Amino acid sequence: MKYLVTDTRDIRYNLALETYLMEHAQLDEPILYFYINSPCIILGRNQDAYEEVNLDYVREHNIIVTRRTSGGGAVFDDLGNVSFSFITKDDGHSNGNFAKFTNPVIEALHEMGATKAELSGRNDLQIEGKKFSGNAMRIAHGRMFSHGTLMYDVDLDVIGHALNVPKDKIESKGIKSVHSRVTNLKPHFTPAYQHLTIEEFRDTLAKKILGVSDLADAKEYVLSDEDKAAVAKINAEIFSNWDFVYGKSPKAAIQHRQHFDQGTVDFRFQIEGGKIAYLKVYGDFLGQEDVRDFEQRLLGVRYDREAINQKIDEGLVARVFGKITKDEIIDLLVRQE
Numbered sequence: 001m002k003y004l005v006t007d008t009r010d011i012r013y014n015l016a017l018e019t020y021l022m023e024h025a026q027l028d029e030p031i032l033y034f035y036i037n038s039p040c041i042i043l044g045r046n047q048d049a050y051e052e053v054n055l056d057y058v059r060e061h062n063i064i065v066t067r068r069t070s071g072g073g074a075v076f077d078d079l080g081n082v083s084f085s086f087i088t089k090d091d092g093h094s095n096g097n098f099a100k101f102t103n104p105v106i107e108a109l110h111e112m113g114a115t116k117a118e119l120s121g122r123n124d125l126q127i128e129g130k131k132f133s134g135n136a137m138r139i140a141h142g143r144m145f146s147h148g149t150l151m152y153d154v155d156l157d158v159i160g161h162a163l164n165v166p167k168d169k170i171e172s173k174g175i176k177s178v179h180s181r182v183t184n185l186k187p188h189f190t191p192a193y194q195h196l197t198i199e200e201f202r203d204t205l206a207k208k209i210l211g212v213s214d215l216a217d218a219k220e221y222v223l224s225d226e227d228k229a230a231v232a233k234i235n236a237e238i239f240s241n242w243d244f245v246y247g248k249s250p251k252a253a254i255q256h257r258q259h260f261d262q263g264t265v266d267f268r269f270q271i272e273g274g275k276i277a278y279l280k281v282y283g284d285f286l287g288q289e290d291v292r293d294f295e296q297r298l299l300g301v302r303y304d305r306e307a308i309n310q311k312i313d314e315g316l317v318a319r320v321f322g323k324i325t326k327d328e329i330i331d332l333l334v335r336q337e
């Protein structure tokens with residue numbers, strides 16, 4: 001087995017590299033790839049960004065949002081998490097067989113003192129019913145990766161803020177994340193492993209899985225300049241591409257209503273491919289002509305604050321909504337439930 005770590009903490013680059021390896025690497029032997037990410041949310045292949053992510057919160061806290069090509073729910077990573085990925089040829093028996101890839105990790109965690117770590121259900125690693133690792137796979141053209149998170153010292157409070165619990169107002173065909181209870185590994189380890197930097201934790205794991213006492217003895221997968229250029233291209237085209245991250249969201253029908261002094265404003269709208277595909281504004285105090293103008297202007301516009309802001313001006317908002325301000329109207333439209 002070869003091994004590879006990245007220096008970048010940008011999830012989008014790290015996922016691009018994984019994709020590149022899966023599609024193009026020489027896989028005569030498997031590659032064990034580790035990556036560490038600055039705060040980010042990673043949506044599953046078929047999830048609706050608008051439903052799963054608290055977009056106001058992630059904007060305020062500079063949390064990167066991207067999407068992966070494997071299935072499952074949305075997870076949150078920060079610098080207290082290490083992700084591992086086994087990239088290999090598909091032997092035809094791997095689909096859904098997470099144990100094959102998680103067993104070496106579990107053995108290493110046992111050696112570090114987390115003796116109750118186990119594979120639970122289909123794709124979670126848990127300790128006494130609390131999850132510290134979510135796993136997912138992608139298989140294509142006889143090649144595959146199986147990747148998973150490992151929460152060593154993640155800020156657990158942020159998970160609840162950054163990932164949404166979807167409410168009744170958004171109906172979607174996407175898969176919803178299980179907001180299962182989570183735990184960090186650190187407190188479950190023996191004291192010697194409780195004060196590691198995240199890189200030390202990663203390297204300890206790597207050594208145990210690779211069976212070497214010094215990583216210098218491991219076989220490293222070396223990237224050429226051409227490889228690196230190809231990874232940058234995949235990053236730009238896929239993982240950093242707005243259309244891939246937001247535009248892939250399934251159809252959603254949304255209603256946002258709010259009472260103002262003037263009356264109730266009721267937005268009914270649909271998002272398709274991340275853009276406003278249908279919009280109807282209701283409210284007994286509204287004048288008809290300008291309402292239609294307002295609706296028309298927002299059709300086909302990206303469902304985000306900046307894009308909406310550019311399309312409507314104060315004058316139009318005043319003609320339609322009277323004293324309600326443009327900011328209040330945009331807030332209501334993009335409100336997170």
Ligand SMILES: Nc1ncnc2c1ncn2[C@@H]1O[C@H](COP(=O)(O)OC(=O)CCCC[C@@H]2CCSS2)[C@@H](O)[C@H]1O
Nearest residue numbers: 072073075076132133134135147148149177178179180
């Ligand atoms: N970092 C992390 N690790 C483990 N569990 C998490 C994490 N963040 C959130 N969660 C919990 O898991 C559920 C979602 O569980 P669910 O089972 O729906 O989804 C997953 O587990 C997907 C794992 C994908 C792993 C990839 C590996 C490299 S890039 S991302 C979420 O609602 C939280 O309760």
